[in-house]
Amino acid sequence: MLRYTIRRILIAIPMLLVITIIIFSLAKLLPGDAVSAIMSGEGDINAESMRQMRENLGLNDTAFVQYIKWLFRLLTGDLGTSHITFTKVSEMIGVRLGPTILLMGTSLVVSILIGVTLGIISAMKQYSILDNILTVFAFLGRSVPVFFVGMFLIYYLALINPVFPTNGMVSIGANGGFKDVLWHMFLPALSLSVLRIAEFLRYSRASMLEVLNSDYVWTARSKGIKERNVIVKHALRNALIPIVTLIGLNIPVLFSGAMIIEQVFQWPGLGSAFNNAITQRDYPLLMGLCFISSIIVLLSNLVTDLAYAFVDPRIRYQ
Amino acid sequence: MEQKEILLQVRDYRVAFYTREATVYAVNGINYDLHKGETLGIVGESGSGKTVSCMSMLKLISMPPGKIDSGSVLFGGVDLAKLKRDKIRPYRGKEIGVIFQDPMTAFNQVITIGEQMIEGHMAHFRSSRKEALARALSLFELVGIPSPESRLKDYPFQFSGGMRQRAMIAMALMCDPKMLIADEPTTALDVTIQAQIVDLVKDLRKQIGTSIIWISHDLGVVASLADRVMVMYAGYIIESASSDDLYERPLHPYTKGLLESLPSMNEDASKRLTSIGGMPPYMNKLNIGCPFAPRCKHVMDKCLKENPLLKPISADHLVACFLM
Numbered sequence A: 001m002l003r004y005t006i007r008r009i010l011i012a013i014p015m016l017l018v019i020t021i022i023i024f025s026l027a028k029l030l031p032g033d034a035v036s037a038i039m040s041g042e043g044d045i046n047a048e049s050m051r052q053m054r055e056n057l058g059l060n061d062t063a064f065v066q067y068i069k070w071l072f073r074l075l076t077g078d079l080g081t082s083h084i085t086f087t088k089v090s091e092m093i094g095v096r097l098g099p100t101i102l103l104m105g106t107s108l109v110v111s112i113l114i115g116v117t118l119g120i121i122s123a124m125k126q127y128s129i130l131d132n133i134l135t136v137f138a139f140l141g142r143s144v145p146v147f148f149v150g151m152f153l154i155y156y157l158a159l160i161n162p163v164f165p166t167n168g169m170v171s172i173g174a175n176g177g178f179k180d181v182l183w184h185m186f187l188p189a190l191s192l193s194v195l196r197i198a199e200f201l202r203y204s205r206a207s208m209l210e211v212l213n214s215d216y217v218w219t220a221r222s223k224g225i226k227e228r229n230v231i232v233k234h235a236l237r238n239a240l241i242p243i244v245t246l247i248g249l250n251i252p253v254l255f256s257g258a259m260i261i262e263q264v265f266q267w268p269g270l271g272s273a274f275n276n277a278i279t280q281r282d283y284p285l286l287m288g289l290c291f292i293s294s295i296i297v298l299l300s301n302l303v304t305d306l307a308y309a310f311v312d313p314r315i316r317y318q
Numbered sequence B: 001m002e003q004k005e006i007l008l009q010v011r012d013y014r015v016a017f018y019t020r021e022a023t024v025y026a027v028n029g030i031n032y033d034l035h036k037g038e039t040l041g042i043v044g045e046s047g048s049g050k051t052v053s054c055m056s057m058l059k060l061i062s063m064p065p066g067k068i069d070s071g072s073v074l075f076g077g078v079d080l081a082k083l084k085r086d087k088i089r090p091y092r093g094k095e096i097g098v099i100f101q102d103p104m105t106a107f108n109q110v111i112t113i114g115e116q117m118i119e120g121h122m123a124h125f126r127s128s129r130k131e132a133l134a135r136a137l138s139l140f141e142l143v144g145i146p147s148p149e150s151r152l153k154d155y156p157f158q159f160s161g162g163m164r165q166r167a168m169i170a171m172a173l174m175c176d177p178k179m180l181i182a183d184e185p186t187t188a189l190d191v192t193i194q195a196q197i198v199d200l201v202k203d204l205r206k207q208i209g210t211s212i213i214w215i216s217h218d219l220g221v222v223a224s225l226a227d228r229v230m231v232m233y234a235g236y237i238i239e240s241a242s243s244d245d246l247y248e249r250p251l252h253p254y255t256k257g258l259l260e261s262l263p264s265m266n267e268d269a270s271k272r273l274t275s276i277g278g279m280p281p282y283m284n285k286l287n288i289g290c291p292f293a294p295r296c297k298h299v300m301d302k303c304l305k306e307n308p309l310l311k312p313i314s315a316d317h318l319v320a321c322f323l324m
């Protein structure tokens, strides 16, 4: 397991490097630069001052030099300074990362718990009324976009019946008690979770159904152990193996969903920063955000692979 | 022949699967006895109901769609066919052990062999892990698995096919059952390994004296192992005899066909192997006539109108055919 872990971590390093190149190239390929974005509002700007500004921002260096400079600064944790607000990108991201992780993490845990549990129950009671209802839900849940769920929930649980707040993370004037945050998080987390619940439900149902029919489950029964043990020890354990991978694959999806839902609910996370960075062509911020997102995805892949090896000895011993 | 005590008595046993698409009549009123210490072979083509007839006794088939429609399975004075689902558990593994066909898929790949060996023992005898592991160790030695202690800690995929089937046999013996159901235990193995497993079972039988139902579609394997052989076709037993008798004097056209299609039984090498023409029936309706009639070379009018009953030709040889 240790060797496997080390190998997985070593593989992640070149991937990270490739990601930095991609991020950098993408930012360079976008039309216009920070200077034209800053200046676009003002009437007559002479070419000389624009050139001067580009010089100051280091935009006149060759792409390669710019990349190397950027990479070395990355290594020291310096993500640069925003071209727009002139604050440090690392600080801008720092204050927003927490709320995003909180929202994503909560949604992930909630959707795993609910989705997988319902999927297993659905499989165990195949063709029952409950199973049929859940199957319809899983189908609907997978065919509706995340912002639509958000709007729907706002309409019913905030406008028609004002039970939950729709913006921010804490009440104005409050200093962010646990309950207050939970209350504010309810709608965004729910909107974000619904689709994941549907996804996890569908897959864990299918996985469990497949496993319930496999030979080793009958072998387990043939030994005369309790049905509960047959299910938990033999069926469930195997059914969860593909779910681990599915969860890993869903983390990036959840992240992009969070970026959208944060806008809908004015959640103070990375979502609004992404929006600003793109509309204002704030490339240092955009690159920093992309870099952080990539790290989140890469880390989740790493954790998924390790979890996969942990639950499946065939991977561990290969 | 000495009169031996009957361990298992099956009477008018019927099992069918009621699925949405169709009803499949898998076992259609079979009768037989299994004596103490006896090895009974069941042969027949794929789909003839061998597995279902045996596994359903321990309710090891999906129910629904499977259902025991009639009959009794007397084991130690108890009718297993009438038992509720939750009352069958004490018989599984403890009274009747099961060996499955494919040891690769029959073991749970993510749990160590040792762990899988001991759970039945712990459930039935409320034994501690230590006691159960000691038992597992002694059985690993018995079935000839080298360095048994460390192998108990291995996962199934770390075993070779033959060793895996040895482990499967050891697992079935954990609770010292009175009877074993072996469902084609050598079919998934190489020929040389097959022979080793057959030898192992012969050896074990001598030492332990369990009764065995040995399912196979390979008559050659059954011949060397079984005291008595039953031939199944479309959910019916169509012939039953001591194995010697069956090989020397097969009576049913289907049995004859099976023997002719067997290479090792064919002494004259120049004679071509023949296979039985036609396909086994899909058993979605009960036969009026003989189930084998559509493929039978000797079919008569009567065969299409009436299903022949299994009747004794000699004391120990039964056949269901109007030719006899």
Ligand SMILES: Nc1ncnc2c1ncn2[C@@H]1O[C@H](COP(=O)(O)OP(=O)(O)OP(=O)(O)O)[C@@H](O)[C@H]1O
Pocket (backbone or CB within 6 Å): B017, B019, B024, B025, B026, B044, B045, B046, B047, B048, B049, B050, B051, B052, B053, B062, B065, B066, B217, B283
């Ligand atoms: N779960 C099930 N649902 C529906 N039909 C089934 C089910 N299990 C078995 N059957 C049917 O019952 C019949 C008997 O099957 P069985 O498995 O006993 O055959 P078999 O003689 O063991 O064949 P094989 O040599 O292939 O193992 C077959 O027609 C099969 O299609």
Ligand SMILES: [Mg+2]
Pocket (backbone or CB within 6 Å): B050, B051, B052, B183
């Ligand atoms: Mg079978």
